[in-house]
Amino acid sequence: QAHLDAIAALNPRLNAYITVTPELAAAQAAEADAALARGEAGPLAGIPLAIKDLFCTAGTRTTAGSRILGDFVPPYESTVTGNLLRDGAVFLGKANLDEFAMGSSNTSSAFGAAENPWKRQGDDTALVPGGSSGGSAAAVAARLALGATATDTGGSIRQPAAFCGVSGIKPTYGRCSRFGIVAYASSLDQAGPVARTVEDCAILLGSMAGFDPRDSTSADVAVPDFAAAVARGVKGLRIGIPREYRVEGLSPEIDALWRQGMDWLRAEGATLVDISLPHTKYALPTYYIVAPAEASTNLARYDGVRFGLRENGEDLKDLYERTRAAGFGDEVKRRILIGTYVLSAGYYDAYYVKAQQVRALIKRDFDQAWAQVDAILTPATPTAAFGRDENQDDPVAMYLNDVFTITANLAGIPGMSVPAGLDGKGLPLGLQVLGRPFDEETVFAVGG
Numbered sequence: 001q002a003h004l005d006a007i008a009a010l011n012p013r014l015n016a017y018i019t020v021t022p023e024l025a026a027a028q029a030a031e032a033d034a035a036l037a038r039g040e041a042g043p044l045a046g047i048p049l050a051i052k053d054l055f056c057t058a059g060t061r062t063t064a065g066s067r068i069l070g071d072f073v074p075p076y077e078s079t080v081t082g083n084l085l086r087d088g089a090v091f092l093g094k095a096n097l098d099e100f101a102m103g104s105s106n107t108s109s110a111f112g113a114a115e116n117p118w119k120r121q122g123d124d125t126a127l128v129p130g131g132s133s134g135g136s137a138a139a140v141a142a143r144l145a146l147g148a149t150a151t152d153t154g155g156s157i158r159q160p161a162a163f164c165g166v167s168g169i170k171p172t173y174g175r176c177s178r179f180g181i182v183a184y185a186s187s188l189d190q191a192g193p194v195a196r197t198v199e200d201c202a203i204l205l206g207s208m209a210g211f212d213p214r215d216s217t218s219a220d221v222a223v224p225d226f227a228a229a230v231a232r233g234v235k236g237l238r239i240g241i242p243r244e245y246r247v248e249g250l251s252p253e254i255d256a257l258w259r260q261g262m263d264w265l266r267a268e269g270a271t272l273v274d275i276s277l278p279h280t281k282y283a284l285p286t287y288y289i290v291a292p293a294e295a296s297t298n299l300a301r302y303d304g305v306r307f308g309l310r311e312n313g314e315d316l317k318d319l320y321e322r323t324r325a326a327g328f329g330d331e332v333k334r335r336i337l338i339g340t341y342v343l344s345a346g347y348y349d350a351y352y353v354k355a356q357q358v359r360a361l362i363k364r365d366f367d368q369a370w371a372q373v374d375a376i377l378t379p380a381t382p383t384a385a386f387g388r389d390e391n392q393d394d395p396v397a398m399y400l401n402d403v404f405t406i407t408a409n410l411a412g413i414p415g416m417s418v419p420a421g422l423d424g425k426g427l428p429l430g431l432q433v434l435g436r437p438f439d440e441e442t443v444f445a446v447g448g
């Protein structure tokens with residue numbers, strides 16, 4: 001109830017939730033109480049969460065931040081949210097996001113932008129919470145939920161966590177089932193938690209993760225006790241510092257934060273190792289071919305025929321065109337255009353195939369790095385949260401936000417953003433920890 005009251009007070013400004021579900025929350029909380037009374041409470045009994053509005057929730061509207069799914073009520077539950085319910089969690093509502101998770105600022109949502117609860121000192125400018133999981137991060141930061149689910153295709157968990165001063169982890173590709181999560185780019189999408197602390201993330205991920213036969217890319221790998229790994233410490237670990245992440249234009253504040261992180265780890269007994277990930281500079285262009293290509297095929301299902309918005313037309317083709325024209329926002333249309341272009345017969349080899357080849361090289365860089373180090377430390381983002389009106393007219397400047405985070409998606413490895421300090425204007429900044437595939441435990445140990 002305290003969280004619902006906080007939502008009622010602050011959500012009109014922050015717009016962190018698209019849908020609030022007080023009746024459902026009350027029913028789930030009553031169930032958790034009953035389970036507690038029977039001595040059968042799950043590990044998340046009564047824990048109030050925000051659910052990114054990309055996870056299908058049975059009986060609760062799931063919009064993906066898009067007009068085209070504005071009235072869509074799924075008849076089934078995503079595996080990840082089902083796992084959380086199994087463990088006793090309470091869902092407060094569905095969190096705002098960029099349309100179909102495409103974006104870095106939560107400004108492309110058809111339900112209005114979400115706002116970052118943080119402000120620059122002495123400056124009332126509304127700042128973005130990051131994206132695409134902006135509502136999830138804003139809700140956790142503003143205490144409108146104890147934790148949240150999110151998804152990350154190129155940074156959508158880690159960048160908003162960094163912008164809002166909270167923690168977030170994208171686990172290894174295959175760690176969480178994608179069943180029932182609205183697809184953006186299927187070979188990159190992964191679910192993960194956003195929470196106040198590294199330990200809270202570990203507890204939530206332990207519940208979200210696990211093999212699922214309904215997702216053919218789900219990994220049949222045991223889920224370890226992530227929370228126990230948080231306290232392990234870093235003594236004896238080798239931490240890589242990739243020189244290619246010292247990108248041109250890296251702000252002196254972010255650079256200082258990175259050095260501070262290195263000092264912390266060294267002081268706790270880790271060894272820092274200078275490493276090279278030579279194909280890093282190709283990651284951004286590679287991602288912006290692979291992700292739109294997959295998006296253009298995934299979004300072909302929104303045709304106005306089977307579910308979602310329908311605009312009637314003179315014939316079937318006209319119905320498709322009118323539905324998509326009215327249902328999709330500008331950024332989604334831009335990505336569909338890029339995606340169909342790079343997949344078209346004349347350009348497939350030059351763009352899509354080439355991007356897949358470069359992706360393999362990026363993955364190989366990491367494979368080679370793991371011979372030398374146990375984890376990698378980088379900044380999470382190149383800047384702190386920016387104003388809502390900044391970067392809006394320049395999609396490429398917006399895409400640069402992902403420069404430190406997308407490599408983990410291309411390589412399929414786990415990555416976590418941990419709040420690490422404030423900039424000169426009092427805004428939170430994050431550091432990123434990357435780890436070996438299915439070694440989230442070391443990522444949690446370093447993050448903790």
Ligand code: GLN
Nearest residue numbers: 101102103153154155156
């Ligand atoms: N900002 C990136 C994009 O727009 C990543 C989004 C995400 O991880 N879902 O594609």
